[in-house]
Amino acid sequence: MARFYLRPTAFVDTPIGFDGEVTRLAGGLLWHSAYELIERHEGRASKRLVPVSEAGSLPDEVQAIVARLAAPRVPLTLGTRTIRFDQSQVAAILNVTPDSFSDGGATYGDPEAAAEAGVRMAGEGAAFVDVGGESTRPKGEPVWAGDEVARVVPVIERLARAGVAISIDTRKAEVMEAALAAGAGIVNDVSALLHDDRALDIVVRAGCPVVLMHAGDPNDLHERTLGPDPLLQVYDWLEARVATVEAAGVPRAKIIVDPGIGFGKTIADNLALLNGLALFQGLGCPLMLGASRKRMIGALSNEAPADQRLGGSVALALNGAMLGAQILRVHDVPETVQALRVWRGLRDQALTSA
Structure with a gap:
């Protein structure tokens, strides 16, 4: 058939x-x-x-x-905040870990400094701040759920008091529960709620939006499982996962999909996904793109280290916006926001001068 x-x-x-x-x-x-x-x-x-x-x-x-x-994507309501998707939004990455691939240790062990960084990124134009307490880089050390909670909750509490919209980047149900109670409004799970048997129920009961990301395997995020047509294979996988999560009680309007650039994928796989990104709009969900500072940028630019991948990161973010990505998950907020504003100016001029 x-x-x-x-x-x-x-x-x-x-x-x-x-x-x-x-x-x-x-x-x-x-x-x-x-x-x-x-x-x-x-x-x-x-x-x-x-x-x-x-x-x-x-x-x-x-x-x-x-x-x-x-169909227009339904805005997300997070407390008093509304995140609209009639244009691309920026999600700011805030790692509170000692070993993340690009900025590990920058605010580790200092919740006040981490929260200040998050508030600053919100002021620079991020629609929400994505807080993570476990590195998902290749060969990253697993973190006990209790330690992960201790890392993220003090930061989330401070951000919530400052009025910042927050997502929690975790695949552990215990961390999701604690983060949502502390003030987070979105669950961003790199395992698409498959790593922890309790995760789906937590999201259903909370009634919160959730990001479902494609990775190689829920327990080995960097295992390559893709065949010769990665674009269609990732689409099929996300389509099936969205259907399962929706059937469990999460409205499709609250499901965000992420093709998982860099997770269990070769450079060729990543490029195929980025070129074909508009295909994922057929799922009817907001689309998140997380390509910021990824290894493929270094591979395409003389092995530039993670802290020297700004140009490539902005280029991929703009490419994502031009193919409809509603959320761009980035490290470099002001530069990405500026690029999007200039692009928006081009779009507005085209509308007014036609």
């Missing part, structure tokens, strides 16, 4: 003057004039371009994807 996928393509600067020929992507700043229709049958994939004006001729089983591609 054939399986179909749709990737938005042939983006245009403005919809003005193209009535019936373009459609808006996920209620955001992008309009496209065609779909790449991918048909996979017995392990072989074929592709063809279909103009937006001919979307009605697509197979019946594809029409649901067409609708999800066009």
Whole structure:
């Protein structure tokens, strides 16, 4: 039986003057004039371009994807804060670990300094701050849940008192519970709620948004499990995981998907995912992209170390925005926010001068 996928393509600067020929992507700043229709049958994939004006001729089983591609993403409400997805938002990375690959130890053991850094990043334009107490780098040392709680909760409490929106980056149910009680509003789980048997129930009972990320294996995040078509394989995996989490009681509007750049993937895999990123909009969920300072940037730029990957990080963030990513998870907040504001200016000018 054939399986179909749709990737938005042939983006245009403005919809003005193209009535019936373009459609808006996920209620955001992008309009496209065609779909790449991918048909996979017995392990072989074929592709063809279909103009937006001919979307009605697509197979019946594809029409649901067409609708999800066009549907605006529902804003997230976190207490008194509302995070809208009509344009790309920035999530600031705040590691409170001694061994994270890019900034390990910068604020480790000093909750006050960590919270000050988080408040600063919120002031620089981050929609929310993603707090993590365990490094997920290759060969990173596992952290006991109690130690992870001790690292993150004092920081989250301070950030919450300052009015900062917070996500907790963890795959442990005990840490999720403690972080949510301390003031976090989103769970960001690199194992997509598969590492800990209690994690899904915690999220369902909390009624909070959750980020489901693709990785090689819930317990070995960097084991490579992908075959020759990583884009479709990651899409299928996320589609199945979203369906499971939704069936358990988490509304699709509160599920965020992340293709997991750098987790169990080669450089070629990562590039395929980044080039095909718009495909994931077919899941109907906000899309998070976390490519900041990743090893692939160094591999493509003379092995630049993690603290010298700003240019590559901003380039990947902008590429993500131009393919519809609603959330960009980054280390370098002011530089990314500035780049997005300039890009937004280009989009606004195109609309007003058409």
